Amino acid sequence: MQAISSVGWRTFEAKTRRWIDIGGRMLGGDDDGSRSRRTDGPSISAIPYQDASDGKITQLLSERERDLIAQISVTVRFGRGDTIYRAGDPATFLYNISSGVARTHRALPDGTRVVIGFFFPDDLIGLAEEGAYVNSAEAVTAITAYRLPMPALENLLRRDTTLEWHILVKLCHELREAQRHAVILKQQGALARLALFLQMLDRSREARDGGAGKVSLPMTRSDIADYLGLSLATVSRSFRTFADRHLISFRDRRHLLIADHAGLPSLIAQPRLE
Amino acid sequence: MQAISSVGWRTFEAKTRRWIDIGGRMLGGDDDGSRSRRTDGPSISAIPYQDASDGKITQLLSERERDLIAQISVTVRFGRGDTIYRAGDPATFLYNISSGVARTHRALPDGTRVVIGFFFPDDLIGLAEEGAYVNSAEAVTAITAYRLPMPALENLLRRDTTLEWHILVKLCHELREAQRHAVILKQQGALARLALFLQMLDRSREARDGGAGKVSLPMTRSDIADYLGLSLATVSRSFRTFADRHLISFRDRRHLLIADHAGLPSLIAQPRLE
């Protein structure tokens, strides 16, 4: 996989260009629960930095701001499994996910893969260091995203303080998520890690659709393992344990219901889970 | 410890006020290698977001910006072990560390402590969610810091786009650090985690003083364990293993020399370290 020669920028441009779709149509029938029901246009949301909102995710951008971003951006689409960008490539674009789920990862010298995070509609991806992407990003499901050229965005931010503030707030949100991820990983037990992961997915889902505890797992078990720092086998076994204890129930491999909302948190942070 | 009743804001104010020191004197003879040799004043530095700088940390603020921040801030001091703020307290201040080392942590329900990060001069701490601190922060060594009232800072940022941009860049830097932390934790082996930790400290030291591989460990073994997600015993054993293999050598418990700069990275990301 990933057979194209990594000439970097040019290859990358050529590759992505294939998926550009000026329409911005929404993806229709994805049943992964992650499709967005918003009207068309760029959109960024987060738990606010200052104002209390009962833990709910709120839309940060005004209509005007969304227009401004729309003016400098293009709608792009990626198919399941496609590479969005690679670590080390020149960071020319920021992506605002509109529908679908993305994953960022870092490849270690020996080929081990570390999944940094999963990203959902209204998230931003494309973090850079010294002008180059630090992680690689792929589409977990089919994705529609707004692609913002960094120079144009920087320009826009320099002119519009409020917009810049909102990006700042969003970044704070992502920073908190990254810290939360670290907290998950420091949990000793596999069950505790998985419980925290499910809780995280459930919370992000709840903030979006507000429905009951029906969680969808668009990513593979292997993705989850690489995110939680466990082996694929252990993830599978842990799911089974949860099901056996009637904490969750699977509709199929990709869809589960959280049966015992109090049970999962109780597993967390116990020194030894027996 | 931490015996003061947690009435939150008022107690907090009263507590910190004790350490306010309008002078802004630098701490003199700390031999922890983390003292800053800059001239007086607020200071923020990071690896740039766009421009290449050979991986070096650079000062982000202009003289004018540092003055602006100085005008809204007060110099505060904390003694070793003092609490800077607590998770859940109203996030009224942001802190710009000037000298010394701080640590942020989160306490889990069962009393387990998770160290989120260590912070050095030129770093910012005080991340909030919905107006409240998400982590607690303590002084690992004696600390001098600039204390910025959030409302005033927000005001300042709304007026000064460039300054806001610089804060944004700094936040990106911290986000990358948090991700790096997660990568460390996903390493299986204790040796690999500790090696990455030492590498991290060494790099941050190198960016500051540029000297040879003399790393200081101002934090306790227990802090390191809680940061790396290991037990105190394992951290100790791993240090011993490194020393036995002549990868590092201890001057004393708090100061070590990286003897084999190539040896440590070679331990990292190996599936099994034997």
Added chain:
DNA sequence: CGTTTTCTTGATGTAACTCAAGTCTAGTGG
């Protein structure tokens, strides 16, 4: 409908945890 990928489940070895006892060090007061 066959092939490939993804997932489940079992058996075994080992790294790291826990418990626990012993050593060092820095900070305190005589």
Added chain:
DNA sequence: CCACTAGACTTGAGTTACATCAAGAAAACG
């Protein structure tokens, strides 16, 4: 200045949870 003490660190022994290896089952894909 030195003895003393409390906290920080080291090291050992036994146990356990998870990684690894491996084979079989179930989806997903063309």
